[in-house]
Amino acid sequence: MKIGIPKEIKEKENRVAITPDAAKFLVQKGHSVLVEIDAGLGSGFSNELYEQAGAQLVSTVGAWAVDLVVKVKEPLASEYQYLDRQIVFTFFHLAGVMPELTLELLKKGVTAIAYETLEDEQGRLPILAPMSAVAGNMATLMGSYYLAKFNQGKGMQLGRVLGKKFGKVVIIGDGVVGQHAGQVACAMGADVFIGGIDQQGMHKLKKSVLPEASFFLSNKESIQKHVIDADLVVGAVLCRGAKAPKIISEEMIRSMSEGSVVVDVSIDQGGCIETSRPTTHSDPVFIKHGVVHYCVTNMPGAYPKTSTIALVDVTLPYIAKIADAGHTLLKSDQQLAKAINVFDGKITCKAVAEGLGMMNRYQPLN
Secondary structure, X not given: XXXXXXXXXXXXOOOOOOOHHHXXXXXXXXXXXXXXXXXXXXXXXXXXXXXXXXXXXXXXXXXXOOOEEEOOOOOOHHHHHHOOOOEEEEOOOHHHOOOHHHXXXXXXXOEEEXXXXXXXXXXXXXXXXXXXXXXXXXXXXXXXXXXXXXXXXXXXXXXXEOOEEEOEEEEEOOOHHHHHXXXXXXXXXXXXXXXXXXXXXXXXXXXXXXXXXXXXEOOHHHHHHHHOOOOEEEEOOOOOOOOOOXXXXXXXXXXXXXXXXXXXXXXXXXXXXXXXXXXXXXXXXXXXXXXXXXXXXXXXXXXXXXXXXXXXXXXXXXXXXXXXHHHHHHOOOHHHHHHEEEEOOEEOOHHXXXXXXXXXXXXXXX
């Protein structure tokens, strides 16, 4: 199969969907790997490394004129012209974006396989996990940075000073993002409070992963109680494939003290904070009700070397499986079938159809 690797064009997105080692593996399996010129430079991989791996360097058009397109982020408007019945394997987050992309995928007969809805045998999200980990680590670091007075923050440093703890961090969501944000915040020495919905799961996390953190059952009353005096709030809520619920209301944001910071890691899926709106690495924050909001939609793109290697470690087996199977066998593979969001002009993921108000275009894959 011909596998195309376009250069990412999202603002400040320096990740690439294939490393030279991964390209070599696919070529040795008999596939053709077509990498757009300079696609890997942002992650530290030169054109020569891809050529040495057996990949072909091609133009933008060449990277899309293939059977399988592998990307990191969703196609942007300028890339819609290249969509033409390919399989596209990437982060789509369709429920969290405007419906234009979904309509283009439907119109162009694209098979859209979403990283974020692909499950392994245990029901986990193996491709989402490493990027969630990077974003979770970043959430605390970015929050701490924007708490600085010169960044219009309140001037509270997160961490211990001569043994005394400073700063309150509240994390809503105890999944991969929440755990990593919590680990960084605890390591810095802040007071950390994590909200979740599974008491048994939180007990296990307290015992084995985050012994220094305090856990609470996430509901409107408890979130309001913890958010009001928080220095940093991290939104880390995930509903698989669906639009994120607005669990932190505008009223809660109003109640926070001036110069507090919120980081909405759920922004790819529409955001879990009512006052959030997407931002970029070039213009990452805005202030609403005196609270600094960090809502960058591609947070791991800030650390492309780490993120690319971690991402390709988990995507490569699935890329090989898709390339080996082709269109005809995708539906018969249980894991890949769950990850298909759009197929043959229909939305096949119910959560996406509901999130976009497009249930009239929904049809189960099998």
